[in-house]
Amino acid sequence: MGKVTLQDVAVHAGVSMKTVSNVVRGYRHVSEPMRDRVQAAIDELGYRPNVSGRTLATGRSNMLAFAFPDLRRPYFAELAHVFSRVCAERGYQLLLEETGDSAEGERSAVRGREAGVVDGVVIHPQVLSPEAIDAIRGDTAVVFLGEDVRPRSADQVAIDNAGAAAEAVAHLAALGCRRIGFFGHETGPESRTSSFRLDGYRAGLADAGIATEFLVPREVGDAIGAEVAFGRALDEGLDVDGLLCRDDLAAVGVLRAMRLRGLEAPRDIAVIGWDAIGLGSSLAPSLTSVAPDTVALAETALDLLAERIDGVDLPGRYVTVGHRLLVGESAPYPDGSVD
Template structure:
């Protein structure tokens, strides 16, 4: 049987090939009625896109790449899932690329290592500078996630880490906590993410009239839950006394809760704890974790909106887009009346 073509689908549906192409590629500017009509013809004829032919005809593959530091971190695993779903809804396939925060791997991603395979790249850089990115990305359509690290002409999508951290501190202060610590930033030079979150932590203390005390900040040598547990446990053993704790991420919060429990301390009775990322595990902990929750769906949608525009040839200066977040309140730091979300 001959391969079903776009023209066959167009004739079956009684529409133009352009309309069929728009539906198959997942373009949003198609009415629901037209999308349903075309999809019915696609299903009836058993049409499957010819990636090789489309690449020869258009220079595109309808495949995108998402490059991120570490799939073992729950936040990135969950974000990759969200991106996969949003891409599928738009008719794209997604290639996942773990960079491990290695400069060479990040450079390969922004150079378009999969040149000829993907149409564009969304990347969450961890170590590259804006100058390195600008020098190496060439003609690759790129959208950046995370902190404000982007060259001119590139787009960035992020949450407001400074504001979110300050709001978390305000929540802890509203619970009557006066010695609020910060756990989980790196020993030595901080990552950009940690730098913004610690800046927000300090801003939050200032906003509620509490002094900044560097002795209440606990760094970890290894960026996982065990590293946080060990660092926080040592600090407690050395005499650290706090009644509130903002953690750089939920893994740090998991480590903090374990270190506390091993020493007879409980959240929120002794220390109210706030994490960051609202990973799926957070709601299942005992106590359930209060956590800063980025709007990951809005983040993925905004990133892909801008990547599609760049793929289509949109020129001009880069745009920085901030998506929303919320504090998802659990048992580790409930509302002042004791309730949770």
């Protein structure tokens, strides 16, 4: 058999071409028996959608791209999973693209590396400035995630990083902590993420009437690097009773460094992470962590992107979604309970 067409699948399944198209596009309002029937025909015939042809016919591919720094980081892996699920619910296919924390990777994603294939791009930038983004994005529909990029002509979705950090410090203060540190920011120039979380940490200290801050950076942004950096700080005499970590990988390293030195959380140091990755609830003690509302993040970003794809022409919009403190054993509630 030559190239299998949409019509071949429709004839084989005994349905209309529109029904086959709805199944291929992931349209939600197709009954499960009908979806199974069409999918069986697709599998049997080996049909593959002609993306370029569909794009020419409709002007849309129903395909989006999600660009992020590194899939090996648990937060981005979990966020990619959420985006994939929300896209599927809306009838989109999703391409995943790692930018590698590089300006070139981010430029390629913003320009729409898959131009002609994707209808729009959601990107979590780490390097590019607002001016650089505005200069290169062209006609690509783009929505940004994360901290203070705020390009003039594109939309951005984030949580309140400073506010969340202040809330975490307030939680530690409510536990009786008075020597509260911040761990895990960069040794070199601070990222926007670290900068906002440090601002919130300092605001939280001020609100609690605490004058002394303890800042411990790390050289390598993984759990092993965190263990080495925090262990060294402990060996050099760091004396804290509460700790807000930049992210959960930093907190994982902290807990191991503490355990190797006979320290326990929260008895010796109450520890809070950030991102609420799935691993945190499996640790002993389970990790207290700032939990961004990743579903709201994905849904809001896709809502804004759909409007841009449909031609909405407005100045860049900045939308904040919710977060919560997921309380585990490493920094429980004052009565000792956890979520």
